[in-house]
Amino acid sequence: MKDTMKAVKIIKPGRLEVVETDTPEPNGENVIVKVLYSGICGTDLGLWSSGAGDGALTPGHEYVGIVEDPGVRDDLKKGDRVTSIPWNPCNECNTCTSGYTNLCPNAMTRGVPGVTANGSFADYFSAIPGLVIKFPDSISDLQAALVEPAAVGCRAAKLAKINSGDKVLVVGAGIIGLFCAAWARINGAGYIAMSEVNDFRGANAVETGVADELFDAKDPDVVGKLIETTKGGFDCVFEASGIEAGINTSLMALKPTGMLLLAGVSHGPVSLEMSLAVVKELEIKSSLGSLPEDINMTIDKIADGSLQVEKFISDILGLNDAQKAFERSASVTGTDVKILIKS
Ligand SMILES: [Zn+2]
Ligand SMILES: [Zn+2]
Structure with a gap:
């Protein structure tokens, strides 16, 4: 792992730039992930068009990546393929304990990766350990990149x-x-x-x-x-x-x-x-977002062939082309459905 990496930042409304920034360091807590692919979603486009984050925010939350350092997650090891639940529920409030962690009202203030904290349009991503989900070998990298919207x-x-x-x-x-x-x-x-x-x-x-x-x-x-x-x-x-x-x-x-x-x-x-x-x-x-059980069901249906997701991938572009990829994704008259960014 190099000391610095490439990361996409929202510079101003409607404008992305790729910057050289510090690679997130293992801290014994977070899961450090080498990002493979991240999908561009409506949430990313909303943040981009409004210029969220005062120039400091890296968007991206629909990702598949490889564990570089498992942090506190002793059930994970270097090389595992993972993603993160795209939300950060507290697991303590009435909404969470009723089973609706997807609706936790405290998630935003706790920091949602790619929304109010740095996300995955970068070479590396520092994932909150409790949110990381491991993919089975039965689905491909590209299929894995589509699991979140499919869920x-x-x-x-x-x-x-x-x-x-x-x-x-x-x-x-x-x-x-x-x-x-x-x-x-x-x-x-x-x-x-x-x-x-x-x-x-x-x-x-x-x-x-x-x-x-x-x-x-x-x-x-x-x-x-x-x-x-x-x-x-x-x-x-x-x-x-x-x-x-x-x-x-x-x-x-x-x-x-x-x-x-x-x-x-x-x-x-x-x-x-x-x-x-x-x-x-x-x-x-x-209906808003998904629960871990929806994500698991989605992985099962992709693995057994009843849910085909790769056919929705319109294109795969590099981090340097993120601006172009966002413009194409946001176009009302465009021909793209889901563009992936390859880190
Ligand atoms: Zn999304
Ligand atoms: Zn909660």
Whole structure:
């Protein structure tokens, strides 16, 4: 291990730079990881566009890497492949002890790697020991890099309580929407429609086999077509866009007593036709992140071949190309789904 390493920093809103910085040193506590790949996610793009961290923050939390020094984790050894839970729950508050560590209100102030503490778009990463998860040999490095976003879909589909043969609509063909669709299929959905404004991303959802049919969200009669296709509406809608129009489409396209699963985060207030939820007795549930059990289930399904994740990797770029990779990922009209950064 060299004394210095390359790390990506958010310099100002919308601008990344690669800097030479001190390599994190083993301190007998943290797990020092040599990063292999990190995925760019919506959280990273939000931090980047807002210029978070006053020039000092290295983003990145969806990573796979190799243990360089196991710190206090005596169950790990040099060379193990690992990732970290992308959150930092206290494990003590009422939310944590109720089993919802993914929602711990204390996580942010404790320091979330890649969000309020340095993350993985770097050669090395100093991981909080309690958050580190070891990967089995049964999945590849690239598959491992996709486990975190795939686990988000696992949790969303579980909370949506999909029944065998259900008609499912996914609004938004970004990576979370794609994984909601993939997990809905694993959980028994009979028909999966995708609604998307970006033609390339929409077509990709059908070509990769996660959705059965694409509906153009720009079509003024998209709701009419969705209702007609399902003869009265969907059993379940995964809303993965967070956009006002997308959520209203979801409310309209559901059948009476249907399930709306909110998996997209809205940036600011939205105006919704909520009377539809009442007159149809809709069930509304939201899902955020994942629990360790979702991550383990995701690893199992990747390993046994029922969840294919590599097909969502659009490109792999080096740390020096991080700015370009972020710009491409943020493009509304772009053709990228998930870009990985190779450290
Ligand atoms: Zn993420
Ligand atoms: Zn907590």
